[in-house]
Amino acid sequence: MKNLIKLFVIIGLAGFISCTGNFEEINVNPNNPEVAPSATILTYVERQASGWYGGVWLNFNESSSMAGHITKIAYIDEARYAYRAGTVNDMFNRFYILIRNLNKIIENEEVEGGNPNMMAIALIFKCYIYQWATDHLNAIPYSDAFKAYSDKNYTPKYDSQESIYRDMLNVLKKASDMIDVNPPAYNVVTGADIIYGGNITRWKKFANSLRLRMAVRMSYVDEAGAKAVISEILGNPDKYPILSSNADNARFKWPGDANYMEPLSDAMNGTRKDYGSCDIMISVLSELDDPRLPVYARPAVSDGTYRGLIPGAASQPEEPTISRIGQFFAYNLAGYTYYFRYAEVEFLKAEIYERGLFSGDAEAAYNAGVTASLQEYTAVTPGPVTNENQIAPYLALPKVAYTNAELPLLAFAGNADTHNCRVPEGILKNECANPAVKANPKLQKIAYQKWISLFQQGLEAWAEVRRTDIPIIGPAPGRAASMANHNRCPTRYPYAFDEININGENVKAVSNGIVDLYWGQQMWWDKRTGVQ
Secondary structure (H helix, E strand, O other): OHHHHHHHHHHHHHHHHHHOOOHHHHHOOOOOOOOOOHHHHHHHHHHHHHHHHOOHHHHHHHHHHHOOOEEEOOOOOHHHOOOOHHHHHHHHHHHHHHHHHHHHHHHHHOOOOOOHHHHHHHHHHHHHHHHHHHHHHOOEEOOOOOHHHHOOOOOOOEEOHHHHHHHHHHHHHHHHHHOOOOOOHHHOOOOOOOOOOOOHHHHHHHHHHHHHHHHHHOOOOOHHHHHHHHHHHHOOOOOOOOOOOHHHOEEEEOOOEOOEOOHHHHHOOOOOOOEEEEHHHHHHHHHOOOOOHHHHEOOOOOOOOOOOEOOOOOOOOOHHHOOOEOHHHHOOOOOEEEEEOHHHHHHHHHHHHHOOOOOOOHHHHHHHHHHHHHHOOOOOOOOOOOOHHHHHHHHHOOOOOOOOOOOOOOHHHOOOOOOOOOOOOOOOOOOOOOHHHHOOHHHHHHHHHHHHHOOOOHHHHHHHHHHHOOOOOOOOOOOOHHHOOOOOOOOOOOOOHHHHHHOHHHHHHOOOOOEOOOEOOOOOOOOOOOOO
16 A cells, blocks of 8 residues: 555656646756656556546536436535536546546557557547547547647647547557557556556456447447447457456546545545435436445435435435435445446447347346346445345346336336426427437336446446436526526536637637537437437
C-alpha cells in the first residue's frame, strides 16, 4: 500500500505535464528533457478516470440520476438540471486531460523498441474515454483535438459522432490485433495497470467487448455496419475474445485509505448524506421481486419501507423517508469504480441474437447475463443469493422469464398509472419511443435487466435509457419552468461554456437543434421517435 501511495504521488507529474502549456518551456531544460514513463502515466490516468468519472459529479449527480438509479436527496439542483458552469467546463476539460496523457504513452511506445502492449492499453482506454465523451455530448473535437501542440490550432473542429464511432472501431481492432498475450519479458505491462493488474489477455477482451458495445449501440442507425463488426467478433472468438466471466470484469479497486477512497462512499462518509435511491429503480426491483433490491438500496429509516425519490423532485424530502443506497455501494471506502461487466456482454449477445444480427441462443445469453449480475453479489451482506439454487427460481418469475411476455408494470407495459415515467400529457406519454423495442417484449426484458446490471455505471445506464427508452424516464418535475416542454430526461449533456466562448464558431456549427442546453439534439444512435 505504501508503494501504491508513493506511486500516486509521483504520477501527479503526468497530469502536470498535460496542462502546463507554455510554462513547461521555461521549466524544462531543452538539453536534458525529462519524459514521464508510460507506466507512471498509465497509473495516473486509471486513477484519475476512476475518481472523475466514477465520482459524484458526472456519475452520481447527473448521469445516474438521469438513468433512474441514484439521485440527490439534498442539494438537488443538479438533478433538476440547474447546471454549474464551472462543473460543465470541468467535465469537458477532464476528458481531454486524460486523453492527452494517453497520447503521451502512445508517443512513448510507437518508437522502435517500444512496448506494443502498453501502447494497446493506451489506445483501448483512449477509445473508452472518447466513447464517454461523445455519448454525453454528441459531436466533439476528435481529429483536430490536439493540433494545438503540432499546428497551433487552438480552435479544433467538432467531428460527428458517426465519424468518431467508425474511427474508434478501427482503432480498437488495431489495438486488439497489436496485443501479444505471451509477450517477452521486456513487453510485460507491470503493476502500473491498476485495473487489470497487467493481465493483457483481459485487456484484449476489454477491447473487443467495447467494440461489441459500440456496434450494438449504433445498430438501430447502421445495422449493416454493426453486423459487420459483430460478425467479425462473435465469428472469431479465438482472435477476438470478449469478457467471458465475472473474473474479467473491468473495475478499479480503491485502497480505501488516505485520499484513495471510493467516491460515493467517501461522499457518504461524513455528516452530509446527499444521495438516495431513485423511485424508478426501487419500483422496478420491487415489481420484479428482485433479490438485488437489498444490495442496491436500504429501507427508509422512517418506516422500514423501500421508497425511492423521483429524480429532480419538485420538493426536497425528509431524509429518513427515502431509501439510502445499499451498503456495498455507498458505505464501502475500499469499493469499486466499474468500467465493464461480463453481464453486459451477455446482454449485448442476447440482443444481437434476438434481433438476428448474428446467430445464437438469445434466451441462454439473457439468462447468463442475469445470472452473472446476481453472482456479483453472492458474498455481499445482505446478499441476493446464497447458492445457485436460488437463481433458477428468479429466472422463472413471470416478469423475468425470457419467453413470458409479462413485464414490469410501467407505462409502456399497459399501466395507466404514469407515476413511474413522469411525463406530461401528450406525445408518447404511455409508450416506449423506440419502435423496435416497443414491438418486442423480449427486447424490453433484455433492456430492463441490462439497465439493472449497470448500477453505479451512470454514464452507460443513461446511454442505454436513451437508446432503448427502457425504462421510460421523464424530465425532472422540479426543473425550471423554461424547460417545461419536454417528455423525457435529457438527451445530452451541455457543451463547455469555455468552448462556446473560445471556439464558438465550431461549437455553433454542430449545435443545430439544441434547446434548453440538454434537449433537442439526440445522439446519432438514438432512434427514438417523438422525444422532446
